[in-house]
Amino acid sequence: MSKEILFLEPVFTHNIWGGTKLREEYGYPVEGDDIGECWGIAAHDNGDCTVKSGTFAGKTLSTLWNEHRELFGNQEGDRFPLLVKIIDAKDDLSIQVHPDDTYAAEHENGSFGKMECWYILDCEENSTLVIGHNAKTKEELTDMIENKRWGELIREIPVRKGDFIQIDPGTVHAIKGGITILETQQNSDITYRVYDYDRLSNGQPRQLHVKQSLDVITVPAKPVEDSVIYVGETKVNELQELIRCQYYKVFKIDVDGEAVIEDNEPFLIMSVVEGSGTIDGQEIRKGAHFILPAGYGNVKLKGNMKIIASTSA
Ligand code: ZN
Numbered sequence: 001m002s003k004e005i006l007f008l009e010p011v012f013t014h015n016i017w018g019g020t021k022l023r024e025e026y027g028y029p030v031e032g033d034d035i036g037e038c039w040g041i042a043a044h045d046n047g048d049c050t051v052k053s054g055t056f057a058g059k060t061l062s063t064l065w066n067e068h069r070e071l072f073g074n075q076e077g078d079r080f081p082l083l084v085k086i087i088d089a090k091d092d093l094s095i096q097v098h099p100d101d102t103y104a105a106e107h108e109n110g111s112f113g114k115m116e117c118w119y120i121l122d123c124e125e126n127s128t129l130v131i132g133h134n135a136k137t138k139e140e141l142t143d144m145i146e147n148k149r150w151g152e153l154i155r156e157i158p159v160r161k162g163d164f165i166q167i168d169p170g171t172v173h174a175i176k177g178g179i180t181i182l183e184t185q186q187n188s189d190i191t192y193r194v195y196d197y198d199r200l201s202n203g204q205p206r207q208l209h210v211k212q213s214l215d216v217i218t219v220p221a222k223p224v225e226d227s228v229i230y231v232g233e234t235k236v237n238e239l240q241e242l243i244r245c246q247y248y249k250v251f252k253i254d255v256d257g258e259a260v261i262e263d264n265e266p267f268l269i270m271s272v273v274e275g276s277g278t279i280d281g282q283e284i285r286k287g288a289h290f291i292l293p294a295g296y297g298n299v300k301l302k303g304n305m306k307i308i309a310s311t312s313a
Helices: 061-067 101-107 138-146 210-216
Strands: 006-009 011-019 035-041 082-089 095-097 116-122 127-133 154-159 164-167 179-186 192-195 240-244 248-261 268-279 282-285 289-292 299-312
Touching: 006 061, 011 082, 035 268, 035 289, 082 268, 082 299, 101 210, 116 240, 116 248, 116 268, 127 164, 138 210, 164 240, 179 248, 179 268, 179 299, 192 210, 248 268, 282 299
Parallel strands: none
Antiparallel strands: 006 289, 011 035, 035 082, 082 179, 095 192, 116 164, 116 179, 127 154, 240 248, 248 299, 268 282, 268 289, 268 299
């Protein structure tokens, strides 16, 4: 069994709402002023990360899942379960919603649905996000969408750096400009665009998915308090659980000096989101994404850094 840490080479997307922060602040070698997403841990047709070094150098994460399932504790499933990305929104993202597994399987060629959660890495003073909507019934929702009553429809909430938000399938949501997040999600890329602020991309409005949106949006929306997770007091040098749901467990680790993390999960995804240090002697810094494979054992982190970790549930 391999005891190597799997350091991954991320994949990037360019988006009309993207910017330059992923290059300038996170140090990723990617050109352009429209960099929207860094897929740090991904094994999807639209982005498949490759291993940087060691025994599996050059292999994609989906290949490892298919051919070396022992690295992931021999978990079942035809696809790697999770996708972890950093999203830098220079401008507002479209207002969108994701289907659940049942709807996606039926309408999207057997894709997974998408449950996701956000750790707010950075934002400006007085930032807001769109989470949920104000329609009380399906009829009201339909009317608000068909008659473009966007101001009445969408529910905006204030957010601060360090907030953590869970977004169930069926939840209307949008990241606003100036916000950078780390998203942990089901391995899916199915998004239904409800409203795009009437913007043009290459001279054309981007496609909206009104029918699918109306099919999948939950009415009424969950109360805000059920989406914004209280993170609690920061514990230093410990694995601090942020959420546990049917698809994933997500943790935060604030390393100040030295932390030993016990090997309690089938595998553990880690993304360094602030600072730098070492993991079992190997240097890591902000922007690094890697996986501790099954059976790796306890791991020693040193330095001054913040890490968001996850595993499948
Ligand atoms: Zn989303």
